[in-house]
Each structure stands twice: as C-alpha cells, then as structure tokens.
Amino acid sequence: MKGRLFIVITAITIAGFACRNSAGRGEGFIFPEADSVPLGESEKLSAEAIADIAKNISSPVEIANLLQMLDVPFSPEYLASSIDANKQTTAFEKALALGILGADLGYLNMYERTGTSIDILSSIRKLAEGIRVGQYFDFETIKRLSLNKSNLDSLLFLSIDSYTRIDQYLREDNRGQLSALMIIGVWTEAQYLATQVVKRYPDPILKDRIGEQKIILNDLIMLANPYCGKDTEFAALCKDLQKIKEKYRDVRITYTLGEPVSVEKDGGLIIEQTETSVVEMTDEQLSAIIDVTKEIRDRLISNN
Amino acid sequence: MKKHLITLVLLIATVILAKGQSTDPLVSSCLSSAGPGAKYLKDFRVQLGKTADAADFRYKAQMSLWKNTKYRFTMCNSEGSEGKLILSIKDDANKLVLSSYDQKTGKIYPYVDFICNRSGIYQISFDFTGGKQGSGVGVVSMVK
Numbered sequence: 081m082k083g084r085l086f087i088v089i090t091a092i093t094i095a096g097f098a099c100r101n102s103a104g105r106g107e108g109f110i111f112p113e114a115d116s117v118p119l120g121e122s123e124k125l126s127a128e129a130i131a132d133i134a135k136n137i138s139s140p141v142e143i144a145n146l147l148q149m150l151d152v153p154f155s156p157e158y159l160a161s162s163i164d165a166n167k168q169t170t171a172f173e174k175a176l177a178l179g180i181l182g183a184d185l186g187y188l189n190m191y192e193r194t195g196t197s198i199d200i201l202s203s204i205r206k207l208a209e210g211i212r213v214g215q216y217f218d219f220e221t222i223k224r225l226s227l228n229k230s231n232l233d234s235l236l237f238l239s240i241d242s243y244t245r246i247d248q249y250l251r252e253d254n255r256g257q258l259s260a261l262m263i264i265g266v267w268t269e270a271q272y273l274a275t276q277v278v279k280r281y282p283d284p285i286l287k288d289r290i291g292e293q294k295i296i297l298n299d300l301i302m303l304a305n306p307y308c309g310k311d312t313e314f315a316a317l318c319k320d321l322q323k324i325k326e327k328y329r330d331v332r333i334t335y336t337l338g339e340p341v342s343v344e345k346d347g348g349l350i351i352e353q354t355e356t357s358v359v360e361m362t363d364e365q366l367s368a369i370i371d372v373t374k375e376i377r378d379r380l381i382s383n384n
Numbered sequence: 385m386k387k388h389l390i391t392l393v394l395l396i397a398t399v400i401l402a403k404g405q406s407t408d409p410l411v412s413s414c415l416s417s418a419g420p421g422a423k424y425l426k427d428f429r430v431q432l433g434k435t436a437d438a439a440d441f442r443y444k445a446q447m448s449l450w451k452n453t454k455y456r457f458t459m460c461n462s463e464g465s466e467g468k469l470i471l472s473i474k475d476d477a478n479k480l481v482l483s484s485y486d487q488k489t490g491k492i493y494p495y496v497d498f499i500c501n502r503s504g505i506y507q508i509s510f511d512f513t514g515g516k517q518g519s520g521v522g523v524v525s526m527v528k
Contacts, residue, residue, distance in 0.1 A: 133446075135447055139425055141423065142425070142450060145423060146450075146452070149452075190423070232423070233415060233416075233420075233424060234415075237411075237415055237424040244426075285452050288451065289450065292450065295503060296448055296505070333503075348495040348496060349496045349497070350499070351481070351496060351498050351499065352499040353481065353498070353499060353500055353502055354501065355475075355502045356501045357503045
C-alpha cells in the first residue's frame, strides 16, 4: 500500500512538472521580469555564434525547391541508397550519415516520393538512436504522414523540426562535433544533388546557386575547425572541406545596388529586392566543383 | 517494491520521451496560417520581457537567403502576448531590407513575402511593438 501511494504521489509530481515545462513552450508563457541576460550567458556566446552558423547553412529543401522550379524531374540515382545504417560503427560515421540521409529525405519529401522514403526513414531512426538522439526524431508520425501522402506541410515541418531539435540537443549536450558532422553531411549531399543535376540540366539559375555556396563555405569550415585535430576522421573531413574551398577560390560574387520595392496585397506586404548578386564562374571552375564534390561525397558514403 | 520502482522508471522515461517529441502548438498553428502553398523552412520562437529602450530589435538571428526564391515570413502571437511580434531584415552591410512594421502609419503586417534577388547571410530581427513583453513565433517558408 505504501509503495502504491509512493508511486501515485511521485507520478503526480512528475506529471505536474512535465506539464509546466511544456506549457512554457506553448501558450502559457510566463513573462520574464526583465529582458536581462542571465549570469554566465556571456560565456555561451560562442555557442550562440555556432548556432547562428548552423542556421545559415542552406536547407536541402531549398535546393529541391529550386530543382522543382526548374522542372527538373526526380531521380532516385542521386540518393545515397548505399548507406547501410547497420554498418556505421563510430559516432562520426553515424552523425555524418544522418546528415546525408536528412538531405535525401528533404529531396524525397519535396518531390512527394514519400512512399520510397520509408527505408531512408528507418535508417535515419537507427542512426539517430545510435547517437542517442532518437527521441527527437518523430519516426512514427513522419512515417504515417509519408504513407498518407496527404499533408506535405506537416511532413516537411516535422522532418526539418526533428533535425533542428537533434542539432540543438547535440550542442546543448556538449556533442557539438556531432552537430557539425550532421550539418556538413546535409550540405555535402545537397551540394552533390545540385552538382549532379547541373550536369544534365545546365540551367544558369542552378549554376548560380552552386557558385553562391561560396558565401557559406567559410561558415561550414568554421563549424568544423574546432574539431579538426580531434582524430584522423575529422582531420580528413577538414581537408576535404579545404579542397572544396580551393575550387571556389576564383569564383567571384559581385553585387548590383538597388532599393527594395514594396506592395501591399491581401493584408500582407510583398517586398521585391532590386539589388542583385551576380556569380562569375567559368565552366572549368564549375566542372572542378562538380568533380571534387562527387569525389568527397562518394568517399563519405563508401564505408558500407 | 522492485516492481513499483520499475513502473516508476518507465513512467519517468515516458514523460521524458513525450517532452522530447512535443511540438509547440503555436508553431503548428502559425504554419497553417502561412498558407497552403507555403513550404516550411524554419521558425524563430521569440519570448521577450518589456524594455524601456525599444529603439533596436532585441531578438537577432542569422539566416542565409537565396536569389530566385520567394520567402514568406509569418508572424504569430501567443494569446497572452501584450505586444505584437514584428520583424525586420537587414543585409550583411546592415542595410534595412524589410520591416513588417510601418513606423509612419503604425501598421503591422502579419506576413511579409520577400522576393530575394541577392544571395547572402541576412540578419533577421524580431521584437514586440513598443518594447512590450510578448511571446510569439516567426515562421519562414518558401512560396511560389
């Protein structure tokens, strides 16, 4: 009897605590007294800077969206289908593969090839569990939405949100190196997708998007830099990123000036930017970027 | 007693897992209000206390925005929020690109579509009107 009472009291306490916390994330927000920075917050600034960098890296969904806009048909041959989650043994391999498959999932989702994404989803779950972040990947709901093929908005949201929360948790859990690997994996796979597609569909808009990756390449390198001396796997990856950077060295991005134009429509505001960015990249430079991306990405997925 | 302990451990694990998977309802509802064709990219959950100095937006983040893309920024407020969430975006040269708040008229736009023609890293800033305390979310999505 005493034991049962103990369970009941503890359960009520835990439930109360859990509900209070979830309310803090939702509607029942308790306003802070003042907008002050708590003590010790300044020490986290570098972590915040890293979080900012992580957010800067373009989403693979954006590349897939661009491909759709250009009427590029879906092709399964761009997917990293050879990744076997069971054969990824180290945390390094698991985190990197998690990123690569995350980009593939974004591509599949955007093209609504959700039926074929179930295998990738299973691998993602296995990899996420392998680095103890499985609780942030809402596998069952994502799988259900994928099979239903009815709610792309929710599917995109849940997939991206799961990755965002995994990334955030890894950094909070002092496993920033795994977060960095995941982001590098996402970027590499999205870059691979864009560079493979451009070979068949050499659209100037896609070429520009590939050239524009120069803008965030330094951020990606900065994200990896603190871990380059950690072990041989990281050292090799850092070298790979430097190789890509080298191929981008002579790509130039210039800007033309202009003032934004705004129009009101349906209660909202539409702003069109007249300032533009212009990419100057030769066919040889693009070709070198395509080759180095393929070489590195193929090696990253080859340990299967 | 051992059986009770196992039950308790399972209960705690369930609560922790449920917490890990919970999705903010405000984000979900804001996502719906972004429109049927909007494809979700990111969200910024903003919770701020009041301030006497409302000159500069307090919540700041960075985001890469790409040429040839139309982004939709949708702002939503929690029920108890005193201020209304407003957004401003500056480019890497600190030049104001857009604001969801018209200072001249005092009009607040619930969403802003941004046709991006200059790829780069932008500073996305949020605050609440009049430096009031508030809670809200800014959802970024892509639209055709």
